Amino acid sequence: MTPQETPLSPSAALALKWARYAGVLIVLVGCAVLAGWIFNIEVLKSVFPGFATMKVNTAICLIVAGLGIRLQMSQNVIVQWGARLCGLFVSLIGAVSLSEYIWNWNAHIDTLFYDSIVAESFQVAPHGRMSITTAVMSTLMGISLFAANTRFRSLIMLNVGTALLVATFSLLATAGYFYGASSLYSFGPYATVALHTALSFLVLSGAMFLSLPTSPIMIEITSDYSGSTIARRLLFLAAILPLIMGEVSLWGEQQGYYDTPMGVALQALSNIAVFTVLIWLTAHSINTSDAQREGVSKKLADNEERMRLIMKATNDGIWDWDLTTRCAWSNAVFATAMGFDCASEGNKVHEYWAEHLHPDDRERCLASLDLVINSGQQYWTEEFRIRQADGHYNYILIRGYVVRDDNGNALRMVGSVMDMTHQKRIEEELRTSRDELDAKVQERTKEIQIANESLSKEVLQRDRFNSRLLIQYSVSKVISDAKSLDEVIHKILALVCTQLGWQVAAVWRVNAAKNVMECTDFWHTPLKDFAEFEKATRQTTFAPEIGLPGRVWSFGEPAWIKDVTKDVNFPRAPYAEKENLHAAFGFPILVAGHVIGVIEFFNNEVQPPDGDLMQSLSSIGNQLGQLIIRKEAEAKVEEAVAIREEFTSMVSHELRSPLSVIQGGVEMVLDGVDGPINDAQKKHLTASLRNVDRLGRLINNVLDFQKIESGNVKLQIEPQEVNGLVDELADGFQEVAKKKGLHLELELGKNLPRALYDKDAIAQVVTNLLSNAMKFTEKGKVTIKTEQKNGAICITVADEGMGIKEEDKHKLFKSFSQIRSQGSPNIPGSGLGLAISKKMVEANHGEISVESSYGHGTSFYVKLPIDKG
């Protein structure tokens, strides 16, 4: 800091002000005296009549000295040199005058100015020379002026010393006037120091001191410290009181109140008293000051302690940067945070800081600091990274306050730093983990999204698949429930269209004769009328390879048209366009690899081929083909069945009707209705009647077999016991047995459970078996037996006839086979009986079997299920 920038204490400023006034006053006094000489005004020359006059030289010296005082107060060095010249001049006048006294010579300076300004007629004090005292004082004053305003200590001492001497001499002279001690102001016979000369030099020396309030002497008086305050107060009293006390004691002595010793004693005492009081005042003053200071220092200490604690508490680094010296102070925390100590960096603190800033932060921080310092802002806040000795960076939050002078110039910055590294690291970690979390969430979200997409894709596919499946299922159902092919096809059109959301469908059948396809069915959604397209479709026929039906027909494969209105091979395109039909799909109805028809579908949207759909619909074509084959086969079977039934029906009627007439006629003749007949006639007619019966039975057997074969037999299977039926049937054969000389034996099982069977059917079977047994047995017995055997009811018919050879057994139950054995009698029979019996028993869920021993007899077993309910 430069000196001019140090603010002056109020006392020093006041001193300067007084010094200025004093300088002016001295110049005025000198001028007044000169005027007194010029205009011969006594009062101006000597103040009081008879008193010594102030010489012209002295007056000029005063003027020059006063000017010098004024000049040397200037800040300008050149002007200060002017002051030195003034001092040189004054001391020169003084020294020359003094040399005239010492060596008793005349240098002619005494009247140098005098002659030029004072009229010759005036006879004044010899030589007009200034008194010795005045000459000494002038010399000293001049030296003092010359030595003022330097930095050299010896000169300062010279300045102060000479000024003090001047003060002493002038004070002595003044005191001489005051106490009437002329020896004090008058040396020798010549010049006496004039009163105003003495006072003027007193003022001059005072002005000299005041003009340099910061000089080593004056600083003790002008400073703001309490010592100076005391000095300012006491100096005045110390100067005035002894004077007054001396005057008072002098006055008392002159008045004769007491003698000289007494006076001296009184003066001494009063001095003691005065000094005691002054000392006491001083002591009090200092004590008070000390007490105050103590309070202040305690407060300071408290503040300091508080400050220290706060710093400790905040753990902030503190810095104080002097912008003038560019040096800074900082605490330990600062050094830890920033990585450097301000004290060790001297006035390069800023440079160190700038150099260690993170490159990314440097420009910004320097700019913001510059801005704060130069723009008049007071607060600076910044965040930056600063490189540490080990190369890593600390995060710092810095805050500063700018101290400015009255002109707004920045003098100093004070502030704090906070080490944010840990927080930043935590923040960074938080951010990293948050980013990681975000990334993970995003990843998961994406995964979920992908999963969702594939899921919905799958669902869509599943839906489509289900829809297709549903179509296929529905189609299968329609086909299986179908009564006619046309009905099936129409239902399929409606079903497929409804399921797929297509609008129109048509069926084409091949007309082989004309080699074209003709529309046999047309379906459209009930929501809209496709009249024109329907008309066009129904009226058009397609040759192979022409249009959608022709194409499918020719290639035997499904075909897809993305947009029929844009297709070159689609003659119905104009109608399709009118009805807003676009996508089309056709598939063949195949019978044994041969196209017999085509089904086509239309949609109101343009659609690219759908392979799945084509495949699933094509399978409908195959199903339809199979259906057609099945229907044709069924129709053939039905026809065959119908023909057979017709035939049997015809046979039944056409054979029985004549037989009935023959029988009736023969019976009537035999009964003698038309008159008596002889024995021979009777014999012949009886034989005729017997053979009519036989022919009737044969016809019945053939028809029964036919009935069973065609599944036309309707059985009434119900739980019932078998013994009653068997007993009844056996009864009917007793007469036949008797006639033939056979013994028919009946063995009925006891407490048999009921069996499940149709009475008529089983009666027919048992009758047949008994009839056979009678027929093939010549002597011995026939046994019919009922029993429970192997969880079934068994009816056994056993004979003692010729028996059946082992190799013939397998033929036994076959149609139209009668076993002829060599040498056996020719026994009439259709050979259908056992075949019919077997079928009858099986229709009753029973079994028929045979055991035979050739030459010894045969046993037939009919097993019927037991009623479990």
Add this chain to the structure above:
Amino acid sequence: MAKRIVLADDEQDGLEMTADQLTSAGYEVILAHDGAEALELVTKLLPDMALLDIRMPHMTGYEVCEHIKNNQTTAQIPVLLITANSIAVTPEKVRNVKGDGYILRPCKAPDLIKRIRDCIGW
């Protein structure tokens, strides 16, 4: 007074043969040669019974029977259907036209007479 039976059959031999059997059993027989005639006779003469061959021209025995049974004045007359076709005839078909039964040819004279007596007596 002998019971009157309308007998209908399109085959002359069968018709006469059966008529002789009935006559010899003591019944008065009125002959019809087709369904329409049979219905006309039954409606006009209100006989004690009608024996109708099933297969006849113009009207089948079933149709005649149905008309007889649906006509209040003739509904009480018993109707037996006669047929040689054991395949075509079924009890259900007879029941459907409210017939009183059917006789399957060839049928022995005693059996035939027994069936008629079961319906109308001597």
